[in-house]
Structure formats: C-alpha cells, structure tokens
Amino acid sequence: MLLEKGGLAEAAFCQTRESRVPKPYLAVVRSFFHFTRRHKMNRPLVLLPVVMLLMFVLAGCPPMTAPAPAATPAVEEATPTVEMAEEITPTLEITETVELTPTEGITPTEGITPTEGITPTAEANVVQVSLVDGAIEMPNELPAGPTTFEVTNNGTTEHNFEIEGQGIEEVFEQDLLPGEMQTMEVDLQPGSYEVYCPVGDHREQGMELALTVTAQ
Structure with missing residues (x-):
C-alpha cells in the first residue's frame, strides 16, 4: 500500500523533516514526489529505491539543531583612568615695603666735619x-x-x-x-x-x- 500510494511516504517523511532532514534534502524529495504524481509513476520499482534512500538519509542524519549564536567577544569597557594632577598652588611671597619716616626734630650735630687735608706731620x-x-x-x-x-x-x-x-x-x-x-x-x-x-x-x-x- 505504501508503494501504491506515494502520498503516504511523503507524509511519513514530512513528519520528521523539521527535526531530522536538512532543508536541501527535503526540497529534493518533495520535488521528486510531485514529479511522480504528475507523470503517474506509481510503479514499485520506482518508489522502492526512493523510500530506501529516504530511510537511509533519515537514519544517518543527526537531529537538526539551531546553530548556536556566535559568541560575542566580551569587550571589557575600558574605564579611562583619570590621573588627577595634584593641584599645586604657587606660593606667593609677599614682601611688604615699609617706608620709614625719619624722626622729626633730630638733626645731625653741626660743626663736626671730617678733617680735610690733614696728613701725618713729618718730623721737622x-x-x-x-x-x-x-x-x-x-x-x-x-x-x-x-x-x-x-x-x-x-x-x-x-x-x-x-x-x-x-x-x-x-x-x-x-x-x-x-x-x-x-x-x-x-x-x-x-x-x-x-x-x-x-x-x-x-x-x-x-x-x-x-x-x-x-x-x-
């Protein structure tokens, strides 16, 4: 009955397509089934090899699993190191100029002048x-x-x-x-x-x- 009705084989195959058969193989098999239906090729000799091939493919193919998402390399966010420069406050040297006022009422003593023209007296x-x-x-x-x-x-x-x-x-x-x-x-x-x-x-x-x- 399976050989006479190719639709059953197609249905059995499609039950496991999502988990066992890769999409490229699935597309080829489905095209083959449509081709045999269109041309009424229901002979057992034609369907038997196809069914065996499908069983072999289903037995050998591992379950399809979704590819793991590519690992995104962990980018360590570099925290800029801000080196705080020590604020140096220049030392201001303040020099205070004090204007001295001469004391009033004090005058130098008059009449005292250095002796001019005096040389040691040679012995006469x-x-x-x-x-x-x-x-x-x-x-x-x-x-x-x-x-x-x-x-x-x-x-x-x-x-x-x-x-x-x-x-x-x-x-x-x-x-x-x-x-x-x-x-x-x-x-x-x-x-x-x-x-x-x-x-x-x-x-x-x-x-x-x-x-x-x-x-x-």
Missing part, C-alpha cells in the same frame, strides 16, 4: 742759624720738607732773619736783640731761596746766603 728738620755782625752762618743746602730754623743773634746789634723763594716769604715780626733766640717753621719745597738780614744795610754788609733745597 731742625737747622741752627747764627746771626753775627756781617754774616749769616748756616748750611747753604737743605732737604725739602718741614724745617725748623732756630735763629740766635750772636752779634752786638739787633738783627733779623728772612727767607724768600718758591712762593715762601717768612720773617720775624720783632728784631732779635743780641743773645736772643727765636724759631721759625717753614715747609721747604725743592728749589732756590734767599736768606738775609732785613735790618738797615746789614744785607749789603754781607748778611745774606743763597740756599738750595733738594728733594728727598
């Missing part, structure tokens, strides 16, 4: 001078520098002592009496000088001397 050169009637007895050459003349009147009359030269002119205010001695301090500069007695005509009588001062 002491020169002995003898005034005699008609002559002046003393060295005719002296070194430059501070000089102290110790003048003594060894004559019998009044005499005096005067020196001129290099912008210097010194003389005693009072004449020297016989036997009297006076001192005269002069800062001699290098050059030529004239030494004489200015009393009366004593110079013309020979009381004069040419003095030469040399640099030390």
Whole structure:
C-alpha cells in the first residue's frame, strides 16, 4: 500500500523533516514526489529505491539543531583612568615695603666735619742759624720738607732773619736783640731761596746766603 500510494511516504517523511532532514534534502524529495504524481509513476520499482534512500538519509542524519549564536567577544569597557594632577598652588611671597619716616626734630650735630687735608706731620728738620755782625752762618743746602730754623743773634746789634723763594716769604715780626733766640717753621719745597738780614744795610754788609733745597 505504501508503494501504491506515494502520498503516504511523503507524509511519513514530512513528519520528521523539521527535526531530522536538512532543508536541501527535503526540497529534493518533495520535488521528486510531485514529479511522480504528475507523470503517474506509481510503479514499485520506482518508489522502492526512493523510500530506501529516504530511510537511509533519515537514519544517518543527526537531529537538526539551531546553530548556536556566535559568541560575542566580551569587550571589557575600558574605564579611562583619570590621573588627577595634584593641584599645586604657587606660593606667593609677599614682601611688604615699609617706608620709614625719619624722626622729626633730630638733626645731625653741626660743626663736626671730617678733617680735610690733614696728613701725618713729618718730623721737622731742625737747622741752627747764627746771626753775627756781617754774616749769616748756616748750611747753604737743605732737604725739602718741614724745617725748623732756630735763629740766635750772636752779634752786638739787633738783627733779623728772612727767607724768600718758591712762593715762601717768612720773617720775624720783632728784631732779635743780641743773645736772643727765636724759631721759625717753614715747609721747604725743592728749589732756590734767599736768606738775609732785613735790618738797615746789614744785607749789603754781607748778611745774606743763597740756599738750595733738594728733594728727598
């Protein structure tokens, strides 16, 4: 009966198509059944091999299972690491300028000034001078520098002592009496000088001397 009625074989096959037969095979078998119906090919020799082939396919095909969905790779959401920069507050150095007001009423002491032009006093050169009637007895050459003349009147009359030269002119205010001695301090500069007695005509009588001062 199965061979005469191909519709039963088709029905039996279709009961298991969803779980056993792949869709390509199912389509081929269904096309074959339609072809035999259309051309009335109901001969057993034609249907028997087909039925055996279907049974072989059904026995060998594993149950169709839906393909497992492709595994979606787990994407680890990278959490951006925000490195918090430590906020550095610049240190402001505040320098306060304090204006100092000078104290009123206080004035510097007046009259106290540094001494200007003062140099250590060199030791003076002491020169002995003898005034005699008609002559002046003393060295005719002296070194430059501070000089102290110790003048003594060894004559019998009044005499005096005067020196001129290099912008210097010194003389005693009072004449020297016989036997009297006076001192005269002069800062001699290098050059030529004239030494004489200015009393009366004593110079013309020979009381004069040419003095030469040399640099030390």
